[in-house]
Amino acid sequence: MPSAAGCDDNQRSRQKERDVFSGVIVPEKPDRNAIEVRGVSKRFGIGENAFKALDNVSVTIRENEFFTLLGPSGCGKTTLLRLIAGFDFPTEGQIMLHGQDIAPLPPFKRPVNTVFQSYALFPHMTVGQNIGFGLEMLGKPKAEVKARVDQMLRLVRMEALKDRRTSQISGGQQQRVALARALAPSPKVLLLDEPLSALDYKLRKEMQSELKRLQTETGITFIFVTHDQEEALTMSDRIAVMSAGKILQVGAPWEIYDRPADRFVADFIGETNFLPGTLGAIENGRTTVTLSSGAMLPATLAEGYVPNGPATIVVRPEHARAIREGGDLRGQVENIVYFGTDTHIHVRLDDRNLFTVRQQNSRSRDCGFVVGDAVGVAIAPDGAQVLKD
Amino acid sequence: MARSFSVRAQPGFTTVALICFFLLYLPIATLVVYAFNAGTSIAIWEGFSLRWFHQAWNNSQVIDASIRSVQIATAAAILATICATMAALATTRTRAYRGLTAKYAFINAPLMVPEIVTAVALLIVFSRVKIATGYSGLGYLILAHTAFCIPFAYLPIRARLEAMDLSLETAAADLYATRWQAFRRVTLPLLWPGILAGLMLAFVISLDDVVITEFVKSGGQDTLPTYMLGQLRRVVTPEMNAISTVFLAISILIVTVFFFISRKRDV
Ligand SMILES: Nc1ncnc2c1ncn2[C@@H]1O[C@H](COP(=O)(O)OP(=O)(O)OP(=O)(O)O)[C@@H](O)[C@H]1O
Ligand SMILES: [Mg+2]
Numbered sequence: 277m278p279s280a281a282g283c284d285d286n287q288r289s290r291q292k293e294r295d296v297f298s299g300v301i302v303p304e305k306p307d308r309n310a311i312e313v314r315g316v317s318k319r320f321g322i323g324e325n326a327f328k329a330l331d332n333v334s335v336t337i338r339e340n341e342f343f344t345l346l347g348p349s350g351c352g353k354t355t356l357l358r359l360i361a362g363f364d365f366p367t368e369g370q371i372m373l374h375g376q377d378i379a380p381l382p383p384f385k386r387p388v389n390t391v392f393q394s395y396a397l398f399p400h401m402t403v404g405q406n407i408g409f410g411l412e413m414l415g416k417p418k419a420e421v422k423a424r425v426d427q428m429l430r431l432v433r434m435e436a437l438k439d440r441r442t443s444q445i446s447g448g449q450q451q452r453v454a455l456a457r458a459l460a461p462s463p464k465v466l467l468l469d470e471p472l473s474a475l476d477y478k479l480r481k482e483m484q485s486e487l488k489r490l491q492t493e494t495g496i497t498f499i500f501v502t503h504d505q506e507e508a509l510t511m512s513d514r515i516a517v518m519s520a521g522k523i524l525q526v527g528a529p530w531e532i533y534d535r536p537a538d539r540f541v542a543d544f545i546g547e548t549n550f551l552p553g554t555l556g557a558i559e560n561g562r563t564t565v566t567l568s569s570g571a572m573l574p575a576t577l578a579e580g581y582v583p584n585g586p587a588t589i590v591v592r593p594e595h596a597r598a599i600r601e602g603g604d605l606r607g608q609v610e611n612i613v614y615f616g617t618d619t620h621i622h623v624r625l626d627d628r629n630l631f632t633v634r635q636q637n638s639r640s641r642d643c644g645f646v647v648g649d650a651v652g653v654a655i656a657p658d659g660a661q662v663l664k665d
Numbered sequence: 666m667a668r669s670f671s672v673r674a675q676p677g678f679t680t681v682a683l684i685c686f687f688l689l690y691l692p693i694a695t696l697v698v699y700a701f702n703a704g705t706s707i708a709i710w711e712g713f714s715l716r717w718f719h720q721a722w723n724n725s726q727v728i729d730a731s732i733r734s735v736q737i738a739t740a741a742a743i744l745a746t747i748c749a750t751m752a753a754l755a756t757t758r759t760r761a762y763r764g765l766t767a768k769y770a771f772i773n774a775p776l777m778v779p780e781i782v783t784a785v786a787l788l789i790v791f792s793r794v795k796i797a798t799g800y801s802g803l804g805y806l807i808l809a810h811t812a813f814c815i816p817f818a819y820l821p822i823r824a825r826l827e828a829m830d831l832s833l834e835t836a837a838a839d840l841y842a843t844r845w846q847a848f849r850r851v852t853l854p855l856l857w858p859g860i861l862a863g864l865m866l867a868f869v870i871s872l873d874d875v876v877i878t879e880f881v882k883s884g885g886q887d888t889l890p891t892y893m894l895g896q897l898r899r900v901v902t903p904e905m906n907a908i909s910t911v912f913l914a915i916s917i918l919i920v921t922v923f924f925f926i927s928r929k930r931d932v
Contacts, residue, residue, distance in 0.1 A: 363835055383838040396836040400854045409850075410840035461841065 309375070310465055310497040311337040311360060316369030318355055318521075329355040331521040333369070337465075337499060338514075342491050344500045346508040347518030348544070353501045354393075356518075357467045360499070362386050373464065384413070389458035391468040395450050397442040403453050404429070404438040410461035428456040431490065448479045455490065465497045472507065484511055505545050509533065517541050537578060538664040542590050549596070549631050551589040551605075555662065558583065565589050565660060568627040571604040575660035587662050593620065593634035595659030598645060603652020605631065609645045619643045623651055697913070700906035707903055717907035727908060730892040734872055737803060737888060741810030742818070742867035748811070749818035749863055750856070757826040758834075773820075775813045783813065784880035791881055801883045809881045810871040817870050818863030825859025865923045869916060 318330040329352045337343045345353045358364040360371060362383035370377055378386055389410065397406050407428050411421045429435045432452040437445055442453060451471060458466055468487075472480045488511055491498045502508055508515050509529045516526045517540075525537040536542035539550070556564035558577065565575045565587065575589060598609075598621050607625040614637075621633045621643060631653055635643055645651060700718070704711030721727050752772050756765065775783065791805045833855070837847035875890045882891065889912070893905060 361839060363838070383835075384841045384843055388839075390836070390839045392832050392836060394830065394832055396830065396832040398833060398836070398851060409837070409842075413837075413841040413843075413846055457840070 308339045309336050310339045310341065310373070311499070312370075312372040312375075313337075313356070313360075314370045314372065316356075316359060316366045316371060318352070318359060318364070319367045328521050330359075330366075333521070333523050335516055335523055335526055337497060339497055340495050342488070342498045342500065342511060342513045344502060344508045344512040344515045345518060346502060346505060346515050346544075348503060351518045352521045353503075353518060354469055357390065357469055357499065357501060360465070361388055361390050361467055387461075387464040389461060389463040389466055391454045391458045391466065391471045393469045393471070393473065395454040395471075397450055397453055397457070399441070399443055402439050402441060403434065403445065406442060406453055407456045407460050409457065414461060424460055428460045431459070431493070432456045432486075448475055448483065451475065451483060452486075455487075459490065459494060459496070462494075463496060465499060468498060468500045470501050470503070472502070473504075480507075487511065509545070517544060519544075535578070536590070536661075536663060537580075539588060539590070542661075542663055547593050547632060547634075549591045549593065551591065551629065551631070552627075553587055553589045555583050555587050563662065565662065567605060569605050569625075573604060573655055573660045574657060575662050576658070578661065578663045581662060581664055590661045590663050591631075591655055591659050593632045595656045596631070596633045597654045597656070598623065598633045598635065598643075599652045599654050600650075601652060603654045605653040605655075607631065607651060607653065609647050609649045609651050612643060612645065612647060621645060621651070623653055625653075693913070696906050697910050699903050700910040702903045702906075705902055707901055707906060717903040718911070721904050721907045721911070724904070726887075726892060727889070730887045730889045733803070733886065734888040734890070737806050737810055738868050738871040740803075740807045741814050741871045742864050744807070744811040745814035745867045745871075746818045746822075746860060746864045749815050749822055749867075750860060752815070752819055753823040753826050754852075757823060773816045776816045780813070780876045784877045787877065788880040795883075803886065805881050805883075806878060806886060806888075809877050810874065813874070813877060814867035814871050818867040821862035821866065822856065822859040825856055825862075829855055861923060865919055869919065872916075 313333055313335045316330055316333045317328065320327045320329055333352075333356065345356060347353055355364070359366050362378070362381060365379070370379065372378065373386070373388070398409065401409070404425050408421045408425045411424055416424075425438075426435070429438055432455055434449060434452055434456065437449060442450060445453070451474075454471070471487075472483050475483060484507060487498075487500075500508075500511065509532075512529055514526060514528055515532050517524045517532060519540050525532060525541050527535070532541065533545055536545065542548045543550075551567060553565040553567050553573075556566065556572075561577050561579075563575055563577060565573050567573065567589070573589070577583075605623075605625050607623040609621060610624040610630070611622040613620040613622070616637070618637055619635050619642075621635060623631045623633060625631050633653060637643070699707050699710070701713050701715065702710055703714035703716065756768055756772070759765070787805075787809050791809075795801050795805075829852070833851055834847050837851045838844075842850060873890060874888075875894060878888050879891050879894070882888070887895065889908070893908060896905060
């Protein structure tokens with residue numbers, strides 16, 4: 277358990293990091309590495325039927341970091357967590373914990389705890405016994421276990437339910453117990469496998485900030501799995517986007533959102549418009565693209581982009597405006613969807629592609645268009661990017 | 666649910682159900698009633714009396730056979746349940762592999778092999794062993810009973826294991842429990858109702874066995890069922906009814922006790 281002073285230090289260094297982030301400069305990280313995954317592959321089955329759940333994955337997770345694995349169902353998130361926890365072994369590659377290869381350690385010797393997707397609370401024990409289980413297994417004296425259990429109960433605000441059976445508490449409370457149980461032995465790293473997916477929207481929001489608070493208070497490295505991009509963006513220090521057993525991009529939320537490495541990432545995180553176009557001359561990672569309408573736009577190129585033939589241009593809905601006259605593209609309003617804070621206008625472009633524009637709402641006026649209106653789309657300068665397919 | 670399909674709404678359901686109940690329970694009811702007959706007939710009612718219970722109680726052969734039955738059943742049930750628990754753990758806590766189905770079949774073979782075949786086979790083997798070792802105690806019967814009780818103990822235990830969330834054991838391992846600690850603290854307590862069910866089933870099956878016991882027993886090793894079988898060949902008095910009634914009462918008692926234990930254990 278880190279001391280209060282340790283917590284403060286930790287918070288201060290995170291704050292510094294964030295200040296640097298807002299200046300959009302990737303900072304030098306003084307932090308040590310908690311987990312290093314080196315060239316890890318995992319195959320299930322043998323021979324013809326072999327299935328590669330993880331394909332040469334390398335990623336480094338820093339100490340005290342809230343690190344998120346984000347990706348669609350079946351992309352290998354749980355598999356990676358299971359390898360780190362020791363429930364399964366990599367076919368190839370190494371996993372290091374604080375610089376040491378943990379391959380020879382069985383799960384019960386790894387200072388890593390898991391919050392399971394199904395919670396996996398012991399149904400024959402009370403809330404208190406569940407939370408104390410890890411410490412008891414570590415052979416801690418009774419008094420210490422009791423004190424720590426009480427402390428954890430306070431941390432997750434469950435003092436009143438200590439002696440309840442785990443079948444007699446609500447889903448959100450079970451989630452907290454699972455969290456407290458995993459935190460009680462003060463692991464070096466906490467693995468959370470979609471811990472919030474079973475909760476309803478409001479409770480999920482509540483638990484999100486609760487998790488964030490717990491991570492800051494305990495200073496433990498969190499590796500958090502989700503397939504909810506919003507959850508990933510709001511909670512994480514850094515995100516790894518995964519697809520089909522590979523890590524496509526690792527970066528801070530803003531990097532993932534504003535500088536997606538490829539088309540998959542752009543499509544998976546937030547809403548995106550894809551437009552066909554041709555590239556002009558490339559200079560310093562910038563170029564001019566010609567759209568099907570003949571409009572020319574300045575655009576940035578994704579890192580490592582190698583131009584070959586026609587390209588796909590990516591524009592976020594909030595980087596475009598719907599206007600009556602002119603615009604980079606012309607089309608017809610096909611649908612208008614009201615979202616409270618903003619309104620989405622779906623435009624059927626003259627080249628038959630669909631384009632979504634997001635417009636901030638205001639109380640004094642509506643979006644100004646009705647379905648069927650002729651409309652122009654103006655793309656913000658710097659709004660267009662060219663990405664790898 | 667009221668409008669959904671229900672067999673109970675099918676024509677004739679009640680009639681068939683009633684007939685089945687009568688066929689099942691009428692003979693048993695008759696048997697119990699005549700255990701209290703004052704006369705010596707098992708078919709003509711001559712008034713109420715407890716004389717046959719008395720007689721059975723004072724019949725040293727009955728008491729002897731009962732004690733032996735319980736001894737054998739207890740030993741066999743415990744041994745069979747231990748074997749069955751290990752077998753169930755070995756066959757469920759593993760990835761599916763070629764030969765696993767064969768293993769299931771092997772464990773459950775005693776359910777499929779005709780009892781008389783097992784009985785004759787055991788008779789032949791045990792008679793050789795008896796000659797070779799000179800030992801002729803209850804061991805043979807206990808061993809034989811254990812063998813055919815294993816599948817009965819195995820089934821409920823395996824069912825319980827398969828219904829159990831595997832991630833519980835994973836969670837225990839994650840929380841620093843060694844394999845043995847995880848078994849002791851998590852698997853075993855959750856498996857307990859299944860083990861009790863297996864134990865009880867094995868006990869009742871062993872208590873009830875006639876064929877194999879008849880073949881394997883040495884002289885003077887009658888169990889209650891084989892003793893009763895022997896008696897039936899001579900004169901049938903309501904004493905048989907009295908013994909059967911007590912037998913029945915004990916069985917019902919075991920089942921009831923088990924029911925309450927398992928319900929309390931079921932979280
Ligand atoms: N034991 C196994 N044997 C064979 N294939 C497996 C096994 N475990 C996982 N897989 C496969 O590996 C892939 C990755 O599985 P994994 O559970 O890691 O996905 P995930 O990213 O956690 O998905 P979800 O979001 O649905 O939980 C899946 O296609 C899955 O079918
Ligand atoms: Mg998963």
